[in-house]
Amino acid sequence: MQRSRQLAALGARLRQAAATGGSSATRAWQLAPQQLLSLNTLANSSAAASRAAADPAAALAATARRQAAAAGRRSFAADAVARPGPAPRGTSKAGSGRSLWSGMFLLVPGGLAAFLGKWQWDRREWKRELLERRQGMMQGEPLDLFAADEEPEEYQRVFVEGVFDHSGSQYVGPRTRQVAGTNKQGFLLMTPLRQAGGARCVMVNRGWVPTEWKEDAAMRAAGQPSGKVRVEGILRHSEDPGGFVPPNEPERGNWFYINTSELAAAGGLPPQAPLVEVVTEAPGTYIGRGPPTATEILGGRRRGPDIQESYPLPKSMDDMMQFSVMPQDHFNYAATWWTLSAATLALGVKAIRQGVRAR
Template sequence: MQRRFKALQLISLKERAGQEHQQKQGRSSAYGWVLLVPAAIAGFLGCWQVNRRQWKQELLQRRTAALQAEPVDILQAVDVPEEYTRVTCRGELQHDKSVFLGPRPRTVMGTSTPGYVVITPLRAPDWGRAVLVARGWAPAEWRDDASLRQRSEPAGEVQVTGVVRGSENRSSFVPDNQPERGAWYWIDVPALAHACGLPSDTPLVEVMTAEPAEPARSAVPTSMDVLAMRTSVPHVEEQYPLAKPAADLLQFSVMPDDHRNYALIWFSLAGITLPLALRAVKQRRVPR
């Protein structure tokens, strides 16, 4: 009788151990399936970064080719050229209809200065076709002081060379333009043309200062570099409006090399989590 009781007790312990083992296998398998989700997400994001890198490289190539091409006369063109095409135009700037878009602060050596982007209509010599010219950045006091503006408001016929630009993509943080108050916060080309008394299909030409350079990320200057620049570079009086360098059109907040680095990070995470997930899932199938 006692032997029988011990045998039953031993069987009960084995059954309990088997149940506990099955429960552990179930938990391990569930843990493995859970790990498959972040592994799949990391792999997807890595592939997305690779595609973004390729897309941005092609975009840079197209922009570089467009900026290096010979400019076309936009006032003589039948259709408006594509964005970033180099164009030229000759006519008279209508300074009395200039629009100040902003505020657009300008930061130099850690110092931020409030200002605006100056957009002025330009009409052909025969007063036929016209374009909007984004002449560049000017400080806030330049907008409010007519005597300062007169120094940089050429009279008569001028020739402008720049690139075709389109409307900006307004974020949710940027307020709506208020043309009736003369308050412009983002570039809406048709609305700006209408406010200047021009047709809504009037193109916008942005003035550029130099030939385009190869896209490259410059190193962030140290405090000693900034101090050396302030003490060694002589002061040069700037002429407003300040046109944008052509090289700025070849710069993005996220460059192709950044997309490559992000892709490596995501693929590394996928490579770490995927083997752990597969191992946890297969543990349920391993016999004891």
């Protein structure tokens, strides 16, 4: 209240000065703008103080709000100190150690994938050379096996002349073959052949026969030539049975894979007798007309008679040039392994570099 009275007195003096001399008052207002600003600020503060004096509850509320705001600012500052932000990258030794170890760990599968890719590539090159060599031997002129002083290499094209001993035939199987568009079970027919007027002999793989051919005497008789015959084929060795094929049972006549010495002994031949596999130059391995077409089923036209099936069915030259895994397959496997290796090694190198920079 005292400050309000002081302001009122100061205003009265200013009005009196304005009344006594307009020009001097004007100069006074022009020369003292800072005094007027101080006066305005003082008046506002006085007014606020007057309102606070008039309303003590409002003054207490304002004071409480100011104290609460100050306490909030102090709490925020303390929380910021207690929970600092993320550390700059590359400053954690533990993180750099993890990056180094993870990068070194990725190098192991990357190197293994590179090795497997190289192994598949080597297999591809080996199989390509094998196919080229096999094709060259099978396309040449057949050699007289009985006249050869030494046994030729496997897949050499040969011929023999002699008489079949059908009583010593053996059946290796079961083996599946596609006949007339369907898969049928059967066996490989192995028959001894003895040189006419000589002491030499061979075991001949004549080809595939169906299961009923083994039991049907009439069917067998149609496929058992008598007298002197000429057989052309390729020289073969024993099969590799693998780990899942059961052993042969010669005493019971059960043959699951080709073993040349055991088959020769079972057929009454010396164990060292070679094996000749009959091969046809026909490109296909199908016989007969195959399954009926949709037009024939619907009755649009009548189906002609099937070509008479003739057993045994030998393999073709094309069959002998096939592998379960061809060179192109090895190329695809090698490309896959090398792609995995490149991706894994790139991730490993990146992790190692990050770990080194962090140190």
